[in-house]
Amino acid sequence: MSSIALRVLALALGAVLGGCTEPPSELRRAARVEGRVELAGPARGNAYLFLFAPDEAPPENRGEPRYVAAVPEVRLAAGDARFRFSEVGPDVYRLWGFLDANGDADLTVDVLAQPGAGDWVPESSVELNAQPGQVLPADLVLPRRVRRPLPSFQVVEQGDGGVVSLTDSATAIVSFTVKSEGFGVLRGDEPRFFVRLADANGDGTPDDVNGDGVVDLWPQFFLNFVPKPGQSVPLDSRGRPARVIVPLLPNATPFLTSLQGDVGQEVAAELLQLFVIPLAQAITEEPGRGRVVTTLGAVPVGEYELWAVNEEGGFWFVPNDLGRRSGEPLPSQALRFRVVHAANADAGPGSP
Template sequence: MSSIVLRALAPALGFVLAGCSVPPSSEPRREARVEGRVALAGPPVGNAFLFLFAPDEAPPEQRGEPRYVAAVPEIRLAAGDARFGFSGVGPDVYRLWGFLDANGDVDLTVDVLAQPGAGDWVPEDSVELNVQPGQTLPVDLSLSRRVHRPLPAFQAVEQGTEGVFTLTDSSTAIVSLNVRSKDFGLLRGDPPRFFVRLADADGDGTADDVNGDGVVDVWPQFFLRFVPKPGQTVPLDRQGRPAQVIVPLLPDVTPFLGSLQGDPSVTVAAGSLQLFVIPLAQAITQEPGKGRVVTTLGAIPVGEYELWAVNDEGGFWFVPNDLGRRTAEPVATQALRFRVVHAEGSDAGTGSP
């Protein structure tokens, strides 16, 4: 089993940047202001979006829901006015992060579209802020790194029965599904592809095999993410926070091995991939002094899942998403649900709910 998918879990999970609002304050006199300028490495084309996150939820290491949102419109950036400001900020520790939407295809109301894609500009890291009561805190943010990969937007080829793709919790069943890259007319620039390459996290020029199973780790990474319903439980970390539970998927890169030639610097663009389900579930927690802790569970939880793809720049896509749930012009393929049932009740991969 390839364990590189676990390293992508932290920067991927969570509904990012969508539906956030400024929390109310019961003590207006304690509110602070954060203000500064955006420094652009590229041309002032597009709107800049900025966010204040909790310290353990900020990109690029983590992805959470921002506490505060600000923007600098393109018309101001083009005029040389790159100022931004967050008003009514409660005293606390935050991390500042943002990006320039150079292609104009970001939509903060849609979960999978509320992130930077190809051609956009992002900071090298988020900036930690310690906001004091009543303070006006100056801080600048440099958007110095360009994103090269389009989002790994996809649809599953198998649509299941009544919009549900079903597999079982069997630890022996061999199940696969196929995914196809697609932009749905929403992403600008180069069309999305699965950019297949060998992973080389330490930069030594040799493909990684982190868990020593003899199978090299590759990008992109795929997994099923458990979405527990009320009453369903998952393991907790030491702070009592629920773990993220995933079922890893292994892309079949056999057709590309000849082109990759064992070289992590080589990338092959693919329009579709076959994914094999690794029949186990893993709980991911963050533990003080240990970092990310991975625990293999005794069984795959029965219930609803999302299918995730993550590329080597942290761009992600998952199904089902808001595109499939919206009332106006829903995208049917983005509403596909994934369900795990007990092996006694269904055959794996039949598409029966």
């Protein structure tokens, strides 16, 4: 089990136990956050609630929650939607959560600790400023139902020894294929990639963010750099490490006729071919500027994760906890990605 999963499980257990009694005297300067979950749909499923650092909360950002609480289905069905975070350290937080209506969320598995198709989520997170000793009221409204399944996938080309090797060459043309797959852990309709033209600003015109003449698509894919000890990445203005990615370009050709340039159209696909864009980008969040993307001079060598993100913010990445679990691991979810110097290896899968 990953360190994140262990922490989430420990926090969840602490929230349940801590919500039953008053904190001891030495902890009374801690704050307490309590309120109700307000549902727009039926009270079916468990509700999970999280307190994040202000710049790490979904749906805009992704981070590790500082505190976790839950309201079980049996209480929701009885009309008791109360939740409580006990012993909260004084600080600024953002409250976010979801109702797991179909029962396939699992807070001990990284890619399953998120809402999927049919679940209910808030429009945004709620900012809270917890003061020492304060009992802070805060309700969470869940008005929006998630439409799309998680973009779960496996890579068709499984690499050599469970490792897909790519190079830092600026000229190599490399591609591989991903297949949508539910692995028996996601409920509802069979997962598919719902391909559509991106329109982030809502102007009805397909986006072409990098100006290369190729329209942008959902879902989006990228390789996420996982630096090892001794490997450095650029820092933002507050001294925090940037996220370094290598963009991947889905082959849009099979879908353009069906999409007809209409941002409202979509095509369900089982397979997608992805081309590796031979450049690396450092992504930071800067005060007053928002998301800042900086192109790096070279693609860092080392280990990467392969990520997919859909238009609703659902994500999947490989390798993940499903490939690392002790009981019945999924080999396809343990696949690793490695970038090496071009002089030291072949270009990788799909190279000419």
